[in-house]
Amino acid sequence: xxxxxxxxxxxxxxxxxxxxxxxxxxxxxxxxxxxxxxxxxxxxxxxxxxxxxxxxxxxxxxxxxxxxxxxxxxxxxxxxxxxxxxxxxxxxxxxxxxxxxxxxxxxxxxxxxxxxxxxxxxxxxxxxxxxxxxxxxxxxxxxxxxxxxxxxxxxxxxxxxxxxxxxxxxxxxxxxxxxxxxxxxxxxxxxxxxxxxxxxxxxxxxxxxxxxxxxxxxxxxxxxxxxxxxxx
Numbered sequence: 001x002x003x004x005x006x007x008x009x010x011x012x013x014x015x016x017x018x019x020x021x022x023x024x025x026x027x028x029x030x031x032x033x034x035x036x037x038x039x040x041x042x043x044x045x046x047x048x049x050x051x052x053x054x055x056x057x058x059x060x061x062x063x064x065x066x067x068x069x070x071x072x073x074x075x076x077x078x079x080x081x082x083x084x085x086x087x088x089x090x091x092x093x094x095x096x097x098x099x100x101x102x103x104x105x106x107x108x109x110x111x112x113x114x115x116x117x118x119x120x121x122x123x124x125x126x127x128x129x130x131x132x133x134x135x136x137x138x139x140x141x142x143x144x145x146x147x148x149x150x151x152x153x154x155x156x157x158x159x160x161x162x163x164x165x166x167x168x169x170x171x172x173x174x175x176x177x178x179x180x181x182x183x184x185x186x187x188x189x190x191x192x193x194x195x196x197x198x199x200x201x202x203x204x205x206x207x208x209x210x211x212x213x214x215x216x217x218x219x220x221x222x223x224x225x226x227x228x229x230x231x232x
Contacts, residue, residue, distance in 0.1 A: 059130075060140035067122050067144030067197070068151060074118050074193075075155025081114070082107040084161065084179035094166070108186045115152070115189065119145055119196025127204045141201050145194035153184050 083106040087094055123141055130137060157163070160182030184190075 060136035064140040064144035068147035071148030071151035074152035078156040079159035115192035123200035
């Protein structure tokens with residue numbers, strides 16, 4: 001007869017390990033540093049507790065406000081440069097003086113071109129002062145550009161001819177040409193500024209922004225050390 005195999009030190013045989021089993025409590029979490037809890041803090045709270053992140057958010061708020069306020073200048077330029085639609089009135093009605101004119105389309109086109117220029121200019125000015133990108137900066141330019149475009153729209157309408165067409169026609173008299181109120185027919189033109197600012201900021205950051213340092217080559221045990229290059 002053959003004696004049964006007995007493990008050393010009279011220890012019971014170890015059970016085979018199941019590679020698909022869940023890790024034991026306390027082992028997997030301690031082994032993975034990235035799995036450490038936030039000690040009751042949410043990710044948003046942890047983000048705003050970082051002084052660097054708080055500073056970026058404050059700068060982004062200031063940039064958004066400055067970009068939005070510059071919409072006043074866009075409204076002034078739009079009211080000055082946009083073509084106006086000529087109207088004429090008789091004793092009964094008010095008519096377009098030139099039924100085939102494209103002044104209304106020209107007003108929208110002027111706003112779009114000015115907004116695109118303001119978007120690129122605002123992104124360039126911010127990049128010259130910051131010299132780097134970041135999500136808060138892109139959000140600030142986008143939000144500020146949208147608010148600035150809306151402000152420019154209302155300022156241009158306010159600076160343009162009066163919106164009370166009937167009173168204006170009575171004031172100028174019958175058969176006298178006068179300008180219609182300045183209108184923005186295509187409301188999608190309001191997106192020209194934020195889109196241009198966002199794309200310009202991403203392009204400037206990608207072309208001229210700081211580069212991340214390249215990771216150093218990892219040395220594995222057993223690999224022979226590399227000799228420095230011979231200058232000769």
